Amino acid sequence: GAGVSQSPRYKVAKRGQDVALRCDPISGHVSLFWYQQALGQGPEFLTYFQNEAQLDKSGLPSDRFFAERPEGSVSTLKIQRTQQEDSAVYLCASRYSQGATNEKLFFGSGTQLSVL
Amino acid sequence: AQSVTQPDIHITVSEGASLELRCNYSYGATPYLFWYVQSPGQGLQLLLKYFSGDTLVQGIKGFEAEFKRSQSSFNLRKPSVHWSDAAEYFCAVAIPGFQKLVFGTGTRLLVSP
Numbered sequence: 001g002a003g004v005s006q007s008p009r010y011k012v013a014k015r016g017q018d019v020a021l022r023c024d025p026i027s028g029h030v031s032l033f034w035y036q037q038a039l040g041q042g043p044e045f046l047t048y049f050q051n052e053a054q055l056d057k058s059g060l061p062s063d064r065f066f067a068e069r070p071e072g073s074v075s076t077l078k079i080q081r082t083q084q085e086d087s088a089v090y091l092c093a094s095r096y097s098q099g100a101t102n103e104k105l106f107f108g109s110g111t112q113l114s115v116l
Numbered sequence: 117a118q119s120v121t122q123p124d125i126h127i128t129v130s131e132g133a134s135l136e137l138r139c140n141y142s143y144g145a146t147p148y149l150f151w152y153v154q155s156p157g158q159g160l161q162l163l164l165k166y167f168s169g170d171t172l173v174q175g176i177k178g179f180e181a182e183f184k185r186s187q188s189s190f191n192l193r194k195p196s197v198h199w200s201d202a203a204e205y206f207c208a209v210a211i212p213g214f215q216k217l218v219f220g221t222g223t224r225l226l227v228s229p
Contacts, residue, residue: 003159004159031215033215033216035217040221040222041221041222042120042206042208042219042220042221042222043160043206043217043219044219045216045217045218048215048216055215056215056216059216091159091160093160104162104165105160105162105217106159107152107159107160107161108159109157109158109159110159
């Protein structure tokens with residue numbers, strides 16, 4: 001596709017429900033990132049994939065958060081037993097190369113999660 | 117750990133006036149430095165980046181930024197602001213060899229007629 005695609009665009013969940021957020025990176029992009037952006041804050045790193053390998057998950061806030069990228073393309077961020085503090089915009093980003101930290105990241109428009 | 121400070125939460129500038137958004141970082145060496153812009157409902161778009169070399173970098177949409185090592189700053193500037201520049205601006209740093217970006221809390225730019 002032309003850019004990074006995320007779905008759904010909006011998600012409302014009741015507290016305690018599980019949610020799954022999808023990211024379709026740009027075709028051929030090796031690196032994929034998930035960020036969490038709370039209201040009025042900058043994005044915060046959650047996790048990083050290189051192809052299908054999850055190389056860094058240091059930003060995941062709890063064991064309720066789980067991300068996968070089984071075939072090295074589409075990625076899913078899953079949040080179990082959602083809490084109100086999980087309400088945020090979840091951003092996905094991809095990059096063509098694997099190691100070039102200075103290379104441009106392409107961001108999706110995000111999924112806005114509201115937990116009631 | 118590295119951190120990024122954007123001291124101005126909101127800035128209002130008249131259309132046609134000049135703009136400077138401040139960014140300071142905390143890190144022992146020189147990180148990679150970035151400015152991103154985020155419009156409502158849009159993803160983050162890269163305006164410019166600094167890795168090394170010339171400390172004045174040019175970006176898209178007429179923006180530029182200057183890296184000042186002595187002040188640990190990377191301020192964003194534009195000589196003449198357009199109404200379409202109204203958005204949220206984020207400064208970010210990356211440590212060479214590490215993958216993640218660390219973002220500041222952002223500065224919301226309002227443009228008055």
